[in-house]
Amino acid sequence: MTLGWEEIRAEVLRRIRVRDWPPGALIPGEEALAEEFGVARATVNRALTALAEAGVIERKKRAGTRVAALPVRRARLEIPVIRLDVLGRGLAYDFRLMADRQVPAPVPVAARLGLPEGQPMRYLETLHLAGGLPFVLETRWLNPAVLPDPPPDFAAVSANEWLVTHVSLVSGDIAFTAEPATPREAEVMGVAPGTPLLVAERTTQGMAGPVTLVRLAHAPGHRVVMTF
Amino acid sequence: MTLGWEEIRAEVLRRIRVRDWPPGALIPGEEALAEEFGVARATVNRALTALAEAGVIERKKRAGTRVAALPVRRARLEIPVIRLDVLGRGLAYDFRLMADRQVPAPVPVAARLGLPEGQPMRYLETLHLAGGLPFVLETRWLNPAVLPDPPPDFAAVSANEWLVTHVSLVSGDIAFTAEPATPREAEVMGVAPGTPLLVAERTTQGMAGPVTLVRLAHAPGHRVVMTF
Numbered sequence: 001m002t003l004g005w006e007e008i009r010a011e012v013l014r015r016i017r018v019r020d021w022p023p024g025a026l027i028p029g030e031e032a033l034a035e036e037f038g039v040a041r042a043t044v045n046r047a048l049t050a051l052a053e054a055g056v057i058e059r060k061k062r063a064g065t066r067v068a069a070l071p072v073r074r075a076r077l078e079i080p081v082i083r084l085d086v087l088g089r090g091l092a093y094d095f096r097l098m099a100d101r102q103v104p105a106p107v108p109v110a111a112r113l114g115l116p117e118g119q120p121m122r123y124l125e126t127l128h129l130a131g132g133l134p135f136v137l138e139t140r141w142l143n144p145a146v147l148p149d150p151p152p153d154f155a156a157v158s159a160n161e162w163l164v165t166h167v168s169l170v171s172g173d174i175a176f177t178a179e180p181a182t183p184r185e186a187e188v189m190g191v192a193p194g195t196p197l198l199v200a201e202r203t204t205q206g207m208a209g210p211v212t213l214v215r216l217a218h219a220p221g222h223r224v225v226m227t228f
Numbered sequence: 229m230t231l232g233w234e235e236i237r238a239e240v241l242r243r244i245r246v247r248d249w250p251p252g253a254l255i256p257g258e259e260a261l262a263e264e265f266g267v268a269r270a271t272v273n274r275a276l277t278a279l280a281e282a283g284v285i286e287r288k289k290r291a292g293t294r295v296a297a298l299p300v301r302r303a304r305l306e307i308p309v310i311r312l313d314v315l316g317r318g319l320a321y322d323f324r325l326m327a328d329r330q331v332p333a334p335v336p337v338a339a340r341l342g343l344p345e346g347q348p349m350r351y352l353e354t355l356h357l358a359g360g361l362p363f364v365l366e367t368r369w370l371n372p373a374v375l376p377d378p379p380p381d382f383a384a385v386s387a388n389e390w391l392v393t394h395v396s397l398v399s400g401d402i403a404f405t406a407e408p409a410t411p412r413e414a415e416v417m418g419v420a421p422g423t424p425l426l427v428a429e430r431t432t433q434g435m436a437g438p439v440t441l442v443r444l445a446h447a448p449g450h451r452v453v454m455t456f
Contacts, residue, residue, distance in 0.1 A: 010435050013396040042289060055306070056396070061270060075305045075402055077454060078283070168241040168284070169456075174303055176452045178406035178426040196424030198406040207238050224404045226305060228397075 003039050008047035011037070016056065016067050024069040027057065054228060075228035079174075079202075081161045082128045082136055091131040097155040098188070099125035102144075109141045112203055113210035120144060122151075124159050127188055133219070134189040140214040146206060160214075167211055172204035176224065185217050198222050231267050236275035239265070244284065244295050252297040255285065282456060303456035305402075307430075309389045310356045310364055319359040325383040326416070327353035330372075337369045340431055341438035348372060350379075352387050355416055361447070362417040368442040374434060388442075395439055400432035404452065413445050426450050 003011075012033075015021045027033075030048065034041040048065060051057045055074040059065045086093040104118040115121075122142040128135045140159055144151070152162050163169075179199045186193040198218040204211045218224075231239075240261075243249045255261075258276065262269040276293060279285045283302040287293045314321040332346040343349075350370040356363045368387055372379070380390050391397075407427045414421040426446045432439045446452075 010398070013398065013435055016396060054397075075307060075400075077303045077305060079303060079456075168244060169282075170238070170241065172303075172456050174454045174456070176404050176426060176454075177450070178424040178446075178448075180424050194422075194424075196406040196408050196422075198404060198426075207241055218406075220406075222405070226402045226404075228307075228400050228402070 003037055003043070005043045005046040005050070008033070008037055008039065008044055009050055012047060012051060013056065021067050023067050025067050027065050027067060029064065075226040077174075077224070077226045081164050082138075083158065083161055086128065086130040086135060089130065094129040094132070095158050096127045096129070097124065097158075098127055099123065100154060105141065109213055112213050113141070113143065115143065115210055122147070124154055126154070126158050126160065128158070128160075135219055136222075137185055137188055137217045138214060139217075140212055142212045143210050146208065146211050159212075163212065167206055169204045169206055169211060172202055174200055174202045176200055179217075181217070189217070189219055191220055195220055198224065200224070231265055231271070233271045233274040233278070236261070236265055236267065236272055237278055240275060240279060241284065249295050251295050253295050255293050255295060257292065303454040305452070305454045307402075309392050310366075311386065311389055314356065314358040314363060317358065322357040322360070323386045324355045324357070325352070325386075326355055327351065328382060333369065337441055340441050341369070341371065343371065343438055350375070352382055354382070354386050354388065356386070356388075363447055364450075365413055365416055365445045366442060367445075368440055370440045371438050373436065374439050387440075391440060395434055397432045397434055397439060400430055402428055402430045404428050407445075409445070417445070417447055419448055423448055426452065428452070 012027070021027050028036070030041050030044045033044045037044065048057065048059065052059050053074065055068055057065050058068050080088070083093045101123050102120055103123045105113070105115055105121045107117050109121065110117045110119060122144050124140045124142060126138040126140070128138060138160060142159060146167050154162065177199050178196050180194040181189065181191055181197050183193050185197060186195065197220065200216045200218070201214070203213050240255070249255050256264070258269050258272045261272045265272065276285065276287065280287050281302065284296055285293050286296050308316070311321045329351050330348055331351045333341070333343055333349045335345050337349065338345045338347060350372050352368045352370060354366040354368070356366060366388060370387060374395050382390065405427050406424050408422040409417065409419055409425050411421050413425065414423065425448065428444045428446070429442070431441050
């Protein structure tokens with residue numbers, strides 16, 4: 001019986017675990033492992049790719065593959081369009097554009113995005129609904145330089161969905177925090193002020209510079225799930 | 229001047245953005261792109277790897293590389309040893325083992341891990357300190373089958389650090405929620421009951437079956453940051 005890639009992965013993990021291959025050690029090349037296990041090189045490659053993504057091994061061009069010196073687990077989060085996230089939960093989706101105006105960037109917003117203070121920005125507040133109930137309150141600062149002329153109508157397609165499908169993001173960061181609902185969040189989401197909300201704050205950079213700073217305040221009980 | 233991989237990435241993103249290469253379309257192979265851009269194939273490979281990790285394109289063995297049909301952003305979270313996370317913030321690390329006992333697995337714990345109800349488990353409560361202040365309260369259910377004989381002393385090295393460095397995890401999931409501090413958490417962490425805490429609940433599977441279910445309640449203000 002030929003081994004599958006999961007079995008190759010398990011055997012590589014076993015050798016790392018029993019310190020046959022200790023932290024930092026160079027492991028045999030794909031060709032050598034394929035020969036040893038009697039499988040195709042592509043099978044070994046798939047197993048090693050999975051282990052590299054999990055942070056167990058480190059692959060370098062030419063320098064070969066090493067056992068990670070410091071085991072770091074990496075988990076992946078998929079950031080979907082909110083509408084699709086809601087539909088994926090089997091709930092009806094709707095949204096309401098609650099604010100849309102041109103405002104000079106306040107200092108903290110400009111600083112986070114690397115834009116000059118007072119730069120004209122588009123400020124948008126969108127309430128996303130799942131099954132008719134508040135799901136996420138989105139507060140967004142958008143660099144109008146990324147918008148076409150004329151700009152899209154964010155009452156017809158949410159800024160979240162328009163940006164994901166039209167603007168190529170190059171890099172960014174997300175910070176998760178637990179915060180007491182602000183009076184505004186409490187009012188819009190129909191919860192008591194101070195209720196713990198899971199908040200995600202994202203900044204994104206595009207090819208032509210900063211794109212957006214967005215705060216997503218999730219309804220109580222919301223779970224953000226990642227796998228590894 | 230020869231183009232760098234970031235410039236190749238930017239040009240590929242541009243073509244996707246202007247719909248030269250629409251969602252779902254097959255894009256040229258590495259060799260063809262390397263020739264067109266006048267760069268080494270490895271440079272194209274690096275650019276495409278970055279775009280694949282970001283979810284912009286999908287690479288399949290033999291079937292080639294396609295523009296993702298549905299743009300999904302992926303962010304990566306590194307899950308470090310808590311001690312190293314604290315030291316990385318420039319703070320002194322310490323921990324206190326507050327509970328350590330053998331308990332039959334309660335139904336929800338057994339169900340989450342896929343173990344029989346009542347299975348003997350190790351229950352551990354560990355308070356991690358940063359700069360002498362509560363940082364994370366860790367509540368852990370551990371499958372004793374993964375431990376050597378004699379088992380490690382979790383008062384000497386935290387269960388978190390011992391597991392990361394000794395047990396190869398195969399897969400798992402993490403869920404982030406915002407929760408009001410329980411009376412126990414409030415007491416141990418020195419905050420008012422109901423204070424919003426960022427809670428991470430992880431389950432992990434090893435080669436020989438379920439490893440652990442752990443709840444990490446973070447001190448108020450804690451930020452979990454991911455990049456993409």
